[in-house]
Amino acid sequence: MATSTTTLQEPFVELSHWNRNRSSNKEANETIPRFSRENSGPDGEDVVIQQLLPADGGPAAWRLLIAAFVFEALLWGFPISFGVFQDYYSKQPEFEGSSQIALVGTMAQGLCYLGAPLSAMLTKRFPKYHRQQIWVGWPICIGGLVAASFTSSVGGLIATQGVMYGLGFIILTYPIICMIDEWWIQRKGMAFGIVACSSGASGAVMPFITSALLEKYGYKTTLQATAVAMVLLTGPLMPLLKGRLPPSEQSAIARVNWSFLKKPLFYIYALATLIQSLGFFFPAIYLPTYATALGLSATEGALILAIMSVSQTLGQFAVGFMTDKKFPVTGLVMGCSLMATIAVLAIWGLAKSLGLLILFSIIYGFFASAFSPLRVGMGRAVSDDPSAVVATYAILSFCQGIGNVLVGPISSVLLSQRSILDEYAISRFRNVVIFTGGSMILSGIVVIPWMLWPRQKGAGSSPG
Template identity: 50%
Template sequence: MDSTELRNASDFRRSPQDNDNTTVQASSQEPPTTQSLPPCDVGLAAWRLLLAAFVFEALLWGFPLSFGVFQDYYSTLPQFKDNSYISIVGTTASGISYIAAPIMVPLIRRYSKYRRQMIWFGWPFCILGLVAGSFAQTLGALIFTQGIMYSVGFIIFYYPILEMVNEFWVVRRGMAYGLLCSASGVSGAAMPVILRTLLERYGYPTTLRATAVALFLLTGPLLPLLKGRLPDTGVSAPVKTNWRFIKRPLFWIYSVSNFAMGLGYFFPALYLPSYATSNGMSATKGALLLTLMSLAQVFGQLSFGYLSDGKVPLTLLTITSSLVAAIAVYTCWGLASAFHTLAIFALVYGFFGAGYTATWGRIGTAIDSEPNAAFAAFALLNFGKGIGNVLAGPIGGALLNTNLQAGRYEGRAYGRIVMFTGSCLLVSAATIVVCFLDAAKLSSVLRKLKVITSFR
């Protein structure tokens, strides 16, 4: 979803017993009871599932990532023109998918025998949200249909698919997730331009209905291919999680940094097309900026994920991601009035900004090496970014300045949004600097603060 964070969850979903069983099943000396199972990491069944998951990810997650095009278009319509909170539609669609992580993963594991039923229910419900949205004439109706209905259906069918991929791909899981990671970026390179063309020619009701039909036809035939390696009753029950990591300073350092990143990260994708058109550029160029950002995002996530695997210190990667993205916001975006400058911003921001979430798997294990605790920490980080995502809509609406004042950076229509975005990213980077402090010194500071507070 920007979905690296969801895919990384799969690394923490198995208990140690599950991993041991998978190792045995993947070896050449399998016990007789596992001979009927398809092999891990190779074979037609594994690749069939992975390619089907790739299509679902590219199309059904790529659509909400392209909402900036819809926002730019909605803002030109009489019924939505004077409403500065249109962005809530997009942030709701993507934000719920993040927030649901701590809830959906345990449910999928506990009720694994119903995974296929979840897919068959969530998939049409997700598409139905677009059809219902085509009849919306108010912002509230759009939020409920294109935002809430779409995202609820998405999380119901998408998490079971990820669990199935986790069963098939074990030794080569990095390769499999890398391929899935590129799916939303690949679709994000083309979908904004296609949607922009449809919106200009046919309007949003026809565009939403045509998109729903296309998603139905392109993904429907692939539903029978979504089968896990293990029987639905063969996935182990969840193991009790030790929540000791909540008391560790490192967890709170990354939680604050991650929340600050999530609070500011989504604004460029939401407002870049509108920013471009407000500077006299065509709507097509605004959509092209999202395309460039999506392409850069693919390379950024793959690079940061690869480097986080023990090749570069985690703190350096996360600080670099937030800091470079903040600099790009303040300069290339905040001062830009030409397309080529905004194109540079889209490439730099897409590469470095998206790289942060690719380190989440490593952040979880750095906080706690125990698999279930690491996943719990990961899920809470996911939840924190989701909260920031949802808040981005109303905050953006409040910050958008329709009273233009030429010659003043903060007085421009998007000036306050730019300042807020850059500030959030700077806070994210500055918070991680605390990681360089000695753990004992940090604990001592926290104890002193507690004593001072108690004294007061």
């Protein structure tokens, strides 16, 4: 006997087409428990009626958000704290002198950016397999750390701690993002803000733990201990990672309004994002090494990274709030780029003490990290369509990933082999500092033509 799903009238949701009509039913599903029953339809069909658990609150929604917070804090917090490993690897005999060490961290992070469009598309295309995606990506991540502990070459670290880890993370992260999107509707900004905070919170703690483990036990034991800790801390949370909406039997990619591709402003934003990304990642990777060259301890180097992580979290919240309040996105791009440039060229380049490096990490972390929340504002500036905002976000993430992956090759050209404390950026990092500052200011300059370009009033979607 055939079975069909009924179309429920308000205040219910039409479950069989949720992905197409979800935006028009946001208020429809706030306080309804899930259950299902079968009735006989007019044509003798079995009619299955399904209802949903409450959104924007309730035990299930909070359990999912807590699990997502922990996954993000541990699995994304690890690669963004790679600067501690960078400093350690550069002093080990088997890796010393290699100009490719930075590729380990940049590949782990870069794949998460470069793979964003493809991962988002596949996650949307196969909603029935979200949990299976997580079960595939999770062991790849952890396996990458275990495999890295058995390698003794930079190439092996790039393949395991870099590529393998990054691949696993991008496979598992977008299903979790989709689950958050389902459970949190009216309070979506709060939910994603909490998850975004997690990496900053872990970034304030993880460098100290990692640095202490590396100094006492070496990288092999540290990687194995990290893998075990991730299994113990995230494994029990796997059952909590569940979507709110029933998976569609006929998967379909949501329609996207691609008209933003015809707007010059989108390409200006994409170019600004790409240019900014070329220099953005250098401080997080090289600050511990820079601190060591000044005679500071590994713990002090970890402290600098921790402070930068906290500052990044505050900056992302502040800039995200301003974009929600309709501050001009182009003006925010220029202002943040200018402040980041000043921090790099006037503070980092002249820093010869822990105090100045901490000051740099606060200012740079706050303003340079702003391009992440600005991607949402950029999407709104080029299109009013919510689906287009998601598409622009993925494309701009891809642009940032290009710069991330290029950090390794670029740094191998820019870094000098000798350190002279009395010279600008202690000589060894002079080219890195100048390149980073140049990319920051140029990312702000490229948006100036849009502010000067005459255009019809009201043509844009929102203040650009």
